[in-house]
Amino acid sequence: MNSDEQLRRFGERLREMRILMAANQQDFAALGGVKKNSQVTYETGKTAPTVEYLYRLAGHGVDIGYILTGRREDGSQGDEERLLIDLFAKLDTRERDAIMTMLASLTGKAADAERPVERPSRTLHAPRPAFRGEGDN
Structure with missing residues (x-):
């Protein structure tokens, strides 16, 4: 997987976490100490966030490991991977x-x-x- 694809998937997981927390882009950006336009570029995979941004999100209970790797803190897969596994099992x-x-x-x-x-x-x-x-x- 190339770096563009990795960044795109990162952005998808970041957006997923924001939606799960019922936050809009502006409010979620504020949790990370950035402006809304930075949040948009992170979610679309155009730019990578800073470590400081990730640390701030982690301080608000965001599962940074999942956003970075696609694996949850408990070791489970994300929703898309779970669905794929469930369908494959059938x-x-x-x-x-x-x-x-x-x-x-x-x-x-x-x-x-x-x-x-x-x-x-x-x-x-x-x-x-x-x-x-x-x-x-």
Whole structure:
């Protein structure tokens, strides 16, 4: 993940925490000792905040570890990751394999370090219907 992507995700988690605290951007910015326009640039991932800003938020009970890493203080994942895990758990083995293959393809990484990424031997769609002359003997 490149630094632009990391900063964007940081901004998303920062915004999520602000909303969970039922604060508008101006009030949340004040907790961190900055102006609203700085808060906006942090949340949009355009700039990174200062350590002082993060310390001030932590002093108001904001889970800075979650904002920085996506992991909560108790070690749990964020809402988006929990939802993904819950949905994945509802899939059958074939569907899980398909999702893992897709994710491996999107990230450019092997789904399993032990085995290379391979195309599924079966497709997820129904077999193609027979056309004129096919299968007729």
